[in-house]
Amino acid sequence: MSTNWADEVDGVELPQTFTDANGITTYIEYRVNDDGTKIKITRRTRKKLIHDVVNKAVAARKDDKQEAMKQQLLNKKILCRICKGDHFTSRCPYKDSLGVEDAAAVFAPASVVEADPEEQPTAGKYVAPHMRSSASRGSDRGGGSGGMSDRDALRERREDQPTLRVTNLSEDVTDSDVMDLFNRFGHISRVFLARDRETNVCKGFAFVSFSSREDAQRALETVDGRGYDNLILRVEWAKSSA
């Protein structure tokens, strides 16, 4: 009877596989012959089963994730370490992946600037090009009929950029320290370090403007509360000064 046959099929065990330590896979399958007899088929193969390959791939992806997480932790550690040293820039393992060229252009050390006698800054102190009030480009902006001064233009530019205020900086922090601390999060359009006009020492706070708000957000979240020297940095969104 056909119903018996169906019962028999139900009774047939499902195929099974075993893979031993040597990578030999044993495949056992049960079949019912035409004459109704049940037979057992055993095959051995060295070939990897698809699910083994898939499992391995999944495991590998897991490893990658763990590696990424490790890397992230490592980054955090490195960030702290970088923050401590005066010469962290040269030791920074990220310096090749950062916008170092930009940084060098905007915050070139005095020794580099000496090669440009035309733009001799006051007392050898470097002033970034966009901060030089004497820069010739100031007066040739689009006809100049608007009556907008350079400082108005600067303020206007400053206000539509995502800007962070960094406080609790130690007094020997420099522009490039701030740059080095933040440019790993993205392109920085401007750094302003508040300094005493005569002594030139850092007044303890700075403004950092990013090109991208997302980068600024990440920088805020990452650097806020972090140790720098023996101080805890505070980073928040800058309020536009009236």
Add this chain to the structure above:
DNA sequence: GATGAGCGA
């Protein structure tokens, strides 16, 4: 603790 400079056509 703090919200940027300079005060000039």
